[in-house]
Amino acid sequence: MKETTTEQTSHIKDVELSESLLKIAKRELREDKCTREQSLEQLRNWVLKNEDLRNVRCDDTFLLRFLRAKKFSVPMAEQTLLKYLNIRRTFPHMSTKLDFLEPRLRDLIEQGYIFAVPQRDKHGRRVVVINAKGLNPKFHTSCDQAKAHFLTYECLMEEQETQITGLTHVGDFAGVSTAHVTNWNPTEFARIFKWGEQSLPLRHKEIHLINVPSTLKWLIDFVKNRVSSKMKNRLIIYSTEKELMKGVDAACLPQEMGGTMPMREMIELWKTELLAKRDLVLSLDESALLSDRGIQRRSSYNSEKSSSGTNFVSQIESIEGSFRKLEFD
The missing domain is CATH 1.10.8 (Helicase, Ruva Protein; domain 3)
Incomplete structure (x- = not known):
């Protein structure tokens, strides 16, 4: 019934x-x-x-x-x-049992891999910081990584103001390694990336990236070529923190990225938010x-078995193979 x-x-x-x-x-x-x-x-x-x-x-x-x-x-x-x-x-x-108190997921949050800054920017948006140094690919799996993202977005989607104003993302790639890139199974990454863009009701208004190694250019280009032109224009790469602060309010950045509030304080406040919404998020299961x-599908989106899907996955595999041969700056 x-x-x-x-x-x-x-x-x-x-x-x-x-x-x-x-x-x-x-x-x-x-x-x-x-x-x-x-x-x-x-x-x-x-x-x-x-x-x-x-x-x-x-x-x-x-x-x-x-x-x-x-x-x-x-x-x-x-x-x-x-x-x-x-x-x-x-x-x-990757998308269920998003328990903030589960040890592996909690460790990712504690290390500051992904968190929402307590202050809103001048547009009233929450700012989500993604910090590569907060993820240890020798310990955390792609599943842990995905769950941290799903948990963050589920919590933020409960906010009326965020539903209206959308999100700003700031990604810091300092400390990224080959292991970070090859942590994912190519097929699964291709599927979760494509499905996630279509399935999560989020308004991604701005994406700011800093400390991007030159060897990551292929991956950035790969992502940019698979999002709408509108999203592509919202992705900006900066070479210095000074440039970043021209695009993002300094009050919405951790002290370690040129802002005022220490990252540890931001993480602790984010943990308080996650704990307050823990039962609500778990009840989604x-x-x-x-x-x-009932899902309507365009022919080009049928499955990874189609020619377009196969090409999508093979490109990921090609990129992964290339990255295995590279050493990061």
Whole structure:
């Protein structure tokens, strides 16, 4: 028998969002009170009636993830919700059991591999810092790495303001080694990269990279060639911290990257956030997609067995083979 979570929180009122947020939502997402309420009702009814869904949350905060990511196109939000549940079903070892207190995952957070800065930038966005030095490829697997990303994004997607304003990413590649690149199975990396972009309801507004070794250029080019032109234009590489601070508010950077607050303090505050949302994130595992028959697929996205998919994976394998021969600066 199909089960769906029917407990719902009250609808979000306009007064709960600041005037500046309401303006951003209207300008960038076509969101207003009427559109929001009508779209929520349509999406909620679809979830409750869909026999392929089980125990899917129907509260406003969860459903608005998908509506806002797709600018309140209900059919597109439905597809993204199905794909979101499908990636959790297909890659459960990477996207479920996101327990912050699990030793391996907690160590990655403690080491500062990925964390959200407590301050928002001038656009009201949370800034996610990814620090290569925080990952030891001799100890942490690609699965650990992926879970750290999924955990971070699940927590941030619960924030109404972040759903509206989106995210800024700052990646520091200092200390990266060949082992970091070859930590992934090429086929799995290709699949999780492609599926993740289509399945997670996130608004990636800016991506700033620093300390990128020249030998990583192939990988950066590979990624840039597989995202939309809009995303490609949002990816900027800097050669110095001084340049980075021209693109990112200094208050949103760790002291070690030219900011003011020590990274350790930022990590401790992020751990507090993760702990506060631990039960909520773990409860997501109760949701299930019983069949992927409702997912619409374009022919070019059918599977890695198609010619385009095979080419996608073979390029990853070629890059991995090349990196095994390189020594990083």
